[in-house]
Amino acid sequence: MKNVFKTKSISSLINETKGEKSLKKVLGAFELTMLGIGAIVGAGIFVITGEAAANFSGPALILSFIISAFACGFAALCYAEFSSIIPVAGSAYTYGYAALGEIWAWIIGWDLVLEYTVAIGTVAIGWSGYVDSILKSLGVNLPNALLKSPFEGGVVNLPAVIVLLAIGLLLIKGVSESAKLNSIIVVIKLVVIVLFIVLAAGHIKTSNWHPFMPNGWGGVFAGAASVFFAYIGFDAVSTAAEEVKDAKRDLPKGIIFSLLICTVLYIIVSLVLTGVVPYFKFKGVSAPVAFALQQIGINWGAALVSVGALFGLTSVLLVMMFGQTRIFFAMSRDGLLPKFLGAVNTKTKTPITSTVIVSIAAAIIAGFLPIGIVSELTNIGTLAAFIIVSLGVIFLRRKRPDIKRPFKCPLVPVVPILAALFCGYLILQLTTATKIRFVVWFALGLIVYFLYGSKHSTMNTEAEEQAS
Template sequence: MSSNQSIFRTKSLEAMIGQTQGKGLKKVLGAFELTMLGIGAIIGTGIFVLTGVAAADYAGPGLMLSFIFCGITCAFVALCYAELAAMIPVAGSAYTFGYVGLGELWAWIIGWDLILEYVVAVAAVAVGWSGYIVMLLSSAGIHIPDALTNAPGQKGGIVNLPSILILFVITLLLIKGVSESAKLNNVLVIVKLAVVILFIVVGAGHVQPANWNPFLPYGVGGIFKGAAIIFFAYLGFDAVTTAAEEVKNPQRDLPIGILASLGVCTVLYIVVSGILTGMVPYQNFHNNAAPVAYALQQVGINWGSALVSVGAVTGISSVLLVMAFGATRVLFSLSRDGLLPKVFAEIDPKFGTPVKSTVLVGAVTMILSGFVQIGRLAEMTNIGTLAAFCVVCVSVVVLRKKRPDVKRPFLCPAVPAVPIIGLIFCLYLIYELPNFTKMVFVIWLLVGFVIYFGYGRKHSAMNFEDESKAKA
């Protein structure tokens, strides 16, 4: 098989950037918007929901160390992301980086994997948003029937209507344009950061050090099992890179957005988990979906509990916005390269956005959140993200060797040590995930192979590049 027909053929960096010239997405984002996009995606379900579950069932007060381990892992990966995103400012995130560094098949695998990650995350988070909004409405005396707030098979459920409605609104916002979506996201992020800081200020005075004893009730292993579960809390900084093509000065702003959002969120996570387990014994958070609000209730700060619930609704809304945005841009990139039907790569002349990709993502996530009990599938977002991180770490090393001539506006330090450490940490966290998660992931990849060899390989834009080279 000739190299130009190989399933591992790589896309040239120049060709990847060239396809965005004149017909790419609108460039409207700066460093501040990117940082807020990252914080918007990272701070949400993780801090408002998963902290309690991970503390009660996996790590106890040692959850603080779980967050530190996750933060360190993400820091190594973020340095790799920053180098690649500044060097390849094209929509698609790890998919794009894999195409240039590792080849078409690896790019397809990671793109297919990213679609699963984002779509399942959006559907699962929308169900969480629905739960919080129903609780808030109920406290205000407005009761919605169970039939309209639960999926079939759950407590008399027919359809989870609130989750469908919020995703409909998110879809309309993304169709209208990334600039408008980013402005709304900025407001939502400011609100939820204010709520998180309020919890830190108010909760710090109610910490009882005795609640931190024993600090590691599940042993040292609990730190890493907890880290594998709460890694969901770090989804988002990679979503910053899906916006690469819409950044005004990507070489400068992308590294700032990636590293700043990760740094802010890691500090907040460590502090919040410490205060949370100091306020209330970790065992009390078992099966509690609103640990932050619950902790404030337990120390008699009911007004704070209500405020946190409002913050959770805004926080989860911004997660939905950024995650759905990420899904549409990955789908757009796969379609533009011919690996999926080209119709999803069409950019609307009025809005400058991939409307058909956005509508498809919106429809699928609405159906999933409205009619399916997501359950353990939410864990799929963790393995999807970790797999993408592995590809990014490897791509940095490969491209340093294959394309040393390319200008790198941001350099990942200590290559190959930093990428290799990031790769090892990510592989270890994948190992710590439940077997069910790994099994479903393998099934999804097998479906992806069928689509690639049945459609994508035949319709790949690389085929046409290869033909033109042969004629020349």
């Protein structure tokens, strides 16, 4: 039992990034920033903005985004410090292993498996919906049997399955190719967002910003809890640590720059949206950006935004699947999951087995299962990981003050504590059903760990060899 609380030395973690099973180092600060933007800017800016304005914040949506940006920013600073110390694949899982011990690393890793797998399936279903909408505008009607799961009266959500398998093949081909495609997609969707701002800015009516806080500060904070999830994705940058040319310098830049850029975009878009259309008209609208352009008669712009949303969701899928495969890779290398998951293609230097398994599992979820409320599990899993990483910074500062930290989180322990408190508060805002499902997933994870992980852990086997 005492082995489950053992931490892994930073030197041993870094040594694991060398040799035949290491991943190819091809990424720089620009590619990392693009990965972050690719993961963050997607369903959040194209869907959540309207819902939050109509149901919670009203025109004060800008304040909700700022509050959420602070909460996420605190966590991002903690991630940035860890990423500069431990440039190893696995993100929060690896940080937990170094700072808190194996059992906490497993808990984070298990949370992230839930976060990414469910998120990938959910986003793929949204991607399929946009494809169907665009095809219909072109006069092409796909049968419902190929657009819905068996639980929804269909046979399979075929577009969702196809895009996930295609992205899996791209990731197998190589991280450099994947990063280049992601950068192109990110540029396209940023151009579309800027175009929306330019087209709509001239139609702003300041009267639409009154009353500014229709539901008071309570509505602003409820809106902050809602739009927080529009920021989820910056943590995916740290999963690429092992494939970065100068990780100690570039990882913190990628994490912080991507979050700052997305925050500015969210604030400007929320101001324009609520200035062009009265906030209450966004109720029940699933595509608020396109809806706003339709309301002012720019229908061609609305169609273009739909295409931009499709690109946005594609890059989210790419980065999320990338992150999931790297977490599987790191956990299998530590023995907590079967070793075959860590197999690396000798030619492309990519974790081929984990990529195949993740793409197939996500395709099954997206093609044959209704996601519904289960998608909220993505949020609670992410928030739990943020809390553990934030507290981990404090523990490692006290335990190993001697470690060289190329990037230091400011005002420790204040910033990590604020990050943990913000995330804890947002967890309380989630539904009871989500919390119960999370507890069940957590319990299942502990069973898997004690039946398999703890027995096959490299930390445990090394301890047994030393004892013998």
